[in-house]
Amino acid sequence: MKIKYGEVQFLAKWLLQNLSLAGKSNRMRIRFVEILGIKANELRKYYLQLLQEHCYLDDQGVPKTVTVENDQTTYDVIDPTAFERDLRELLEETFTLELNDENKEMLLSIRQSLIDCPTPWSGDQALEHEMVAKLFDQIRD
Template identity: 65%
Template sequence: MRIKYGEIAFYSKWLMNHLSLAGKQSRMRMKFIELLVVKSEELGKYHVQLLKEHCHLDEEGNPRIVEVEGEQARYDVVDSVVFERDFKELLEEEFHIEENEENLEMLLSVRQSIENCPTAWSGDQALEYEMVAKLFDQIRN
């Protein structure tokens, strides 16, 4: 299964907010979300790395934060166009969740929970459901 870093929050939130599960199905969903949390933390590290590459740094080598009157504090980015391009590229990068012995039961359980969801979706929620269903359609078994 391939997922873009920029989609982690969407899938985590959707699975938590749109599926009422109990028992094993709930545990399998949480196991999947825990994998996404690890990847989200990885994304955070990559984001900090990008900031260090694109910002003026403070004395400790951390991205400097500037406060502009009337605005929210922000990072002191040297070239915001280049930074935004690189960050967008990072969000589009994909990671892989293996369909191995350790993960297969979890992936199949979550897919089954999605397929058997009794809710009739419409509008934006129908589009979101379709995105989640397509993600789990990647599973070969």
């Protein structure tokens, strides 16, 4: 199963907020969300590396921040276009969650929970459900 880094937080939040599960199905979902948490931490690490590469740094090597309109603080990026390009590239990178002995039961359980979900989806929720379902459609028994 291939997942983009940019989908990790959405996917974890959606699974937790939109599927009412109990017992084993819930445990399998929580296990998957924990794996997504590890990937979210990786994403944060890579994001911090991008900041190191693209920002002006202070004396301690920490990316500098600047205050912009409405007293918002943002990073002092040297070349915003290059930073945005590299960030977009990072968010589009995929990682693979193999359908191996360790993950098979978990992934098949979540896929089945999505299939069996009795919730009638409409509007944005229908689009979000379709996005999640397509990710899990990659999984074959």
